Amino acid sequence: MSSKMTGVALLLVLTSTLSPGTAVCQEPVPLSPRYDRGLTLASSDGDLEIRFQGRLHLHWTAWNNDSAMEDSGKAAQDGFYFRRARIKISGKLNDNIRFKLQPDFSGGATKIDTAHIQIDGLLPLGTFRVGKLVEPFGLDTLTSSNDSLFVERSSGKDAISPDKNIGFLIGDSWRDSKGTWSIGGFRDGTGSEGDSFGNNDLSWAGRVTWLPIDNKKEKRLLHLGLAGSFRKPPGGSTRFSARPEARPSEKLLDTGIIQGVSSVHLVGLETAWFEGPFALQGEQMFATTQLDSDSDRHFLHYHVSASYFLTGEQREYSRKKGIPSGVTPLTNWREDGGSGALQVVCRYSYTDLEDGGIDGGVLEQVTLGLNWYLDPATRILLDHVWVSASPIAGTAIDGSSDALALRFQIAF
Secondary structure (H helix, E strand, O other): OOHHHHHHHHHHHHHHHHOOOOOOOOOOOOOEEEEOOOEEEEOOOOOOEEEEEEEEEEEEEEEEEOHHHHHHOOOOOOEEEEEEEEEEEEEEOOOOEEEEEEEEOHHHOOEEEEEEEEEEOOOOOOEEEEEEEEOOOOHHHHOOOOOOOOOOOOOHHHHOOOOEEEEEEEEEEEOOOOEEEEEEEEEOOOOOOOOOOOOOOOEEEEEEEEEEEEEOOOOEEEEEEEEEEEEOOHHHOEOOEEOOOOOOOOOOEEOOOEOOEEEEEEEEEEEEEEEOOEEEEEEEEEEEEEEOOOOOEEEEEEEEEEEEEOOOOOOOEEOOOOEEOOOOOOOOOOOOOOOOEEEEEEEEEEEEEEEOOEEEEEEEEEEEEEEEEEEOOEEEEEEEEEEEEEOOOOOOOOEEEEEEEEEEEEEO
């Protein structure tokens, strides 16, 4: 999508929301501003609201590759670049109609990251969304990049977990927000413009979460989650691949195109434990590829991470969405002598794309990191990532690399 087209789309959203002659507002409505992690303009009765937010993620990465990685042609290069540069416009037109539009300007091109319309009360239970959405699969995938523990998400997001596609989603919380559920149908291969064409079958994905322990007074929480997806690959072919957990980087795992695929089944298991400043999180994903004339092929990814706030904060949790959310430092940097929040993190991940003659490779990674939250909107992340691939995609040799990755982030 061109920048001009994106500008027109943003203008249409603004004018349709704020113009006095729209069907929603028959008369001019005064809007009052307020700021809370975003600029909000709202009517006095709360029926009309529009919210402006954004994020800038500036990344710097330095790689050290061994000789095998250099010889393979897959050695990553150092980089200093905008990983994300997004503006989000969201709001509601009344108590039942909500919207979100979020273009991304990073990478030298304008693309639609997320765009959807939400209608409450359309169905007997749950809220209904339609547009380009994150599929309900993967705790790491669903957690906002603004709130991720590491500079990059785990390799499972590339290897197995579906990403953002055009489709519809129904979901809600249950048992007094002790859990969530969601299910939706999506079109694989949605482009950066948010479009998907062709006679493709819908892919289905669903997720349910539960908090068997939720003690707010003692700051103790246990999250359990289960997700699944049934997919009919377009053209009867599919492919699995994975990058290291630092970018820019090449795909070190690759199954190549797998032909004669009747369906792909995905299963995801999630768990997370929050205990004061300490948090432990784990996830395992399985992919089963059913072939027309052969036995199934099985691939997997799992990762486990731990974090601890040296300054006493706790990771926040969205009970409405069933995911970890932002962090509010006990003190802001240079405000009344404050220093912000300091968090140490570590992660181990394992991705296996080998089975039944498909030699997609195995990827093992360890990450150690330090996160500094200057205030609720600003943070700096520093990771050291060790990567081992066996074999490197397209070769028969094993290789390893390590990277220093740094992110400067502001989310407003």
